[in-house]
Amino acid sequence: MPVPHARRRHAPALALVLLLGGAAACTAPDTDPPPAPAGLTAQAGSATTVHVMWNAAGEHDGVTGYRVFEGDRLVRELPAGTTMVDVTGLAPQTGYSFTVKAEDAAGNLSPAAPAARATTPAAKAEDHRAPTAPAVTTARATGPRSAQVTWSAATDDTAVTAYDVYQSGVRIHTAGPSESTTALSGLQPDTVYTFTVRARDGADNSSPDGPPADVTTPPASGEGPNTAPADFTAAASPGAVTLGWTAPETGRETSEYELYVNGKPTTVIQFGAGAVPGGRAEHRLIVTEPAGTVWAVKLRARLPDGTWGSFSAERRITLVA
Template identity: 85%
Template structure:
């Protein structure tokens, strides 16, 4: 019996028989390896693994996280950090990450990041004290430096977690007092807080919040976020104050978000637009103790919404 080896038609024959659309070569090029991989022990049984987001043109659809040769997590492309749990105290671990595109092509592994979990502390239920101070400054349109003072704990701080809008976005080691955060948006106000964590995964309360405004990207013009935003609760009322963005025109319309969702549009009538500081009072019926996270943005002269103000958390009162 003779075996005949079948080969793909030449490009010219393919075009003749099937047309150009049927002759597109399959995607066989893998995305590049993820960059900026780090691993930091957060407790005796957890390690926080982070890496930089892939560029949009790389077409990454998900990431695979490995401990040694073992696949431990799969994440969608919009997630670039994960806590690996269930680990053994006082043990060294090696992590790497691979990116995968829509065609199933897998990138090379990122350079290995290593972390060693600390010893477990029996019956440790005491949380660390919160960092006493937090500072921040923009280092560019898409990055900011956040710094904090050292916290104390009866068994020792093992990590510092940076939060933005109530979501943890970064974890640093116990000996670190600051970190550069990347992947931010230009012309945006961010509010950061820092918590200390010990080897038993007890987290401190938030340290003091700090605002930082990233500058507009080159050529984007002046900032569009309302400045110096404040929110204060009194019985049955929430009072919001802010300074209008400098757009060259009166700003008559603002969109208010509560707990991440748009809830109302604040409008000032002709002749009633405040100069300098603006104020608006909301009547509330929710029960005392309800927590709101509030922020707002302005309608720009071109009809689009501008950047968000800082977000403020308030507790409603009776």
């Protein structure tokens, strides 16, 4: 009798092991590849470089990275957050074909995107002269997540081969030498962006920045009014920096602002009771950094609910003695 009793006691545990084992065995591996990247373009930036760009994958696609190919040759592997790359070390006056494949966490590769082709221009010997900067830059929002940037043509002693669009000092797009406008996507709603454009020649000489163009994307559907300080200015004087802006319309006085310098929070500007500016605000900072130091400055307001609002446009200034 003790033996059957022992068997009855262990039978449920055995059944549980079998059940769990069967469940694990029924889990199929992930073999579904993500969709091919869309919007692939290739633009020669110089005699030896081509700028390749594509649209970011949707969050539901599970993409963890991209592989960039020149013909059948793998030239770069990039994380999911990077959707453009300069392919270097190319030959002048040569045609190239590029494609991109997306990869997911299980290692599945998407089909190749339709190939994008570019031909590098001829190399110019001893070309050290940069193009002129585009004299005019304008920008306008075309939706909560998109904008259009337009610029005037630049000149060069050889030829302009590309225009590079920058957002707060970071290149986000490259256009061809005959283009003067481009559409940008993937922006954030209710956000101020500052765009500049540089011209580039076949020897990879870049012009100075053209004039900055600010654009504010509208809030997405269902969101409230824009919360970014408007018309932000920054001016350096000996030992000081003077900031100016128009307060956002939040429904009540805005007395607190957070200042960022070179991408990092630096100080909180507070206006005391009775001193809160009703429209245009101004604040003077005393600085001790040496002359020639470059600052990129922007700020945001404390909203009535206690959270921080959207950032103002960013301004770059050089400190003076």
